[in-house]
Amino acid sequence: MLKLKRIAIDTYRDNVAFLARKCRHYRPEEFQALKKIEIMNDHHHLLASLLVVDDDQIVGPDELGLSEQAFRRIGLVEGTTVSIAPAEPPESVEFLRNKIHGHTLDSGQIRGIITDIANYRYSEREIAAFLVSCAGFMTTSEMLSLTSAMAEVGTQLHWDAPVVVDKHCIGGIPGNRTSMIIVPIVAAHGLTIPKTSSRAITSPAGTADTMEVLANVDLSLPEMRRVVEECKGCVVWGGHVNLSPADDILISVERPLAIDTREQMVASILSKKLAAGSTHLLIDLPIGPSAKVRGHADAMRLRKLFEYVGDQVGLAIDVTVTDGEQPIGNGIGPVLEARDVMAVLRREPDAPRDLREKSLRMAGMLLESDPALRGGAGYARAQEILDSGAALEKMEQIIEAQGKAATAACVGELTQDVLAPCDGSVTAIDCYRLARLARLAGAPMDKGAGIDLFKKIGDVVSEGEPLYRIHACFKSDYKFAVNFAGEGSGYRIGGSA
Incomplete structure (x- = not known):
């Protein structure tokens, strides 16, 4: 048996284990061919990539070191004894081979692959092979199965409300920080809008990065529930609530390979919204010469894909095509974007008009989901909430509930x-x-x-x-x-x- 040791190394999403070359209980050479091991202690199991260490100060002969990510995931304290064994290849690898050879997979096979990816049983090479094979050919039924599988593997939120609305932009337009204005407007009206947002991967700011200028976004699931119960809405980082975890892993491999097919985009977005418990979703689809979507024909095809999957999984989807020719608002970057958001909410004379108008239009579309609101009255209601100061008051309530930012971030000098x-x-x-x-x-x-x-x-x-x-x-x-x-x-x- 080996004693667990926490190694202060950030290995991003990968589980990494460190074994001394002079280990007294195992011969590292036995594991080097497979490179992956299974770590076991009663009901705790974890798959990890293995690295052999020659420095006894990093890992001793009676120890098994785990990277920060692996240590957190196994859920055991330092010094706990564990055993290790060569990791068996996941059964779903056979399904992956079928996909590589051009076969169509059924829902059970796709679920098997996604479950193993979410449980870190796949290497980055195997994940890349799955993504590339899907990018080459994916049927609409496979796209639907992929969406459902990613939504069901991980946390699934359920809210005590008949209508739960959400909004998502496919990205590519700097400064497009409408969510932080839409959420307080919709919540002030009385609809539930639990907004889980991403941090930036390739952009200058994600919604979570910008909201973090004002408030804490690293909320646990119970904390998020408390904020939504108090305020009807929130703007939090989705990383802590484990929504569609397989999607986060897939994205981490997609980005360096520049894989961004329409089918995978639809499955990625809708799996997150299904897991978040949404019943109504508004998709912002910007079109522009330097946006993700360059023309109306591509936008039409993407809209049809969203609507098809939405109909099959019971998610009411409205897709709006917007102007993506230039940035929205006056600032690009977290502090500057937060400044624009608060200027709109405070109704300041120099607040960016394009950000205000787009936010009102999209908030109005979401408000139309309220059965009690007369058809066509959404925009006027959104404008009323913003101009009365109710949206600002709701945003301040959300900030207080999530926890006001400890220090004020200033613009770069x-x-x-x-x-x-x-x-x-x-x-x-x-x-x-x-x-x-x-x-x-x-x-x-x-x-x-x-x-x-x-x-x-x-x-x-x-x-x-x-x-x-x-x-x-x-x-x-x-x-x-x-x-x-x-x-x-x-x-x-x-x-x-």
Whole structure:
């Protein structure tokens, strides 16, 4: 038997075990071919990748080290004795081979694969093989099975309300922080809206990153339930409540491989919303030359996929196509986006009009889910709630219930204005380039980093006038961002290239 030792190494999503080469109870050579072991103690089991250690100060001959992630998942205290054995390949690997060879899988086979992925029985290579094979060919029935399987493997929330609404944007548009305005409007009306949001993966800020400027978002499931019971809504990070955990694992492999098929996108989004207990869902589908969806034909196909799966799983879905030609709001990055959100909620004169209008329109569509509200009255009701101050009051209540941010985050003090190269008007803005620029400046890791926009499409500019301002917190990030902006501002003025 080996004694567990916690190793302070962050291995991201992977379970990693460390065994001394001079182990007194096992020969590491026996496990090196398979590279995975099963760790056992009564009812506790965990699969982990094995690394052999030559330094006795890291792992002793009577110890088994576990990375931070693995130690947390096994749920045992340091010093607990465990045994290990070579891990048997999951049974679902045979289904994976069938998919690789072009066969269509049934719901049971897909469920088997997803269950094993969620339980960390698959290596990254096997997950990549599954994703690539699905990207090559996936039927609508497989997409439906994938959605249901991901929703059912993990936590499933149930709410004591006949109507539970939610909203999701497929992403790609910087500053599009409508959820933080929609949630307090809808909750102030009386509908339940438990919003679980993501942190940024490739963008300058996710909704959870921006909300964290104002309040605690790392809530446990009981804490989230308490906030929703008190406030009718919340804006929290979904990582702690274990909704569709297989989806998070799949995404971590998809991103580096740039795999983003429409079928996998639909399954990913809807599995999360099903697990969250939603009954009505509004999908924001921005279209633009640098957005995820570039044309109306692609948007139509994606809308049909959402509607098909929604009908099959009993989720009422409304898809709205929105303008994705430029950023929404004036700020890109957590602090700057939080500033815009609160400006809209406080009804400040200089609050970004595009963020206010889009939020009202989408909040109105969600309010139409209320049987007590007359048809067509959603927008007017949303406007009434916002203009009366009820939405601001609800947001302040949600912030207090989740826990106000301990320290106030400030905008980055290292700044550089990017200037117009000539006279004219702004004819195009590259959303992808501005998002990348904001990340180079340090967002979202540095909450105050990002871009403050001064000009939008259609605005008239003079040569030398600021188009936007870069904010950074560290000199190295500041240098990266300024150099990148120097290679191309992301703006097109008049007819210039």
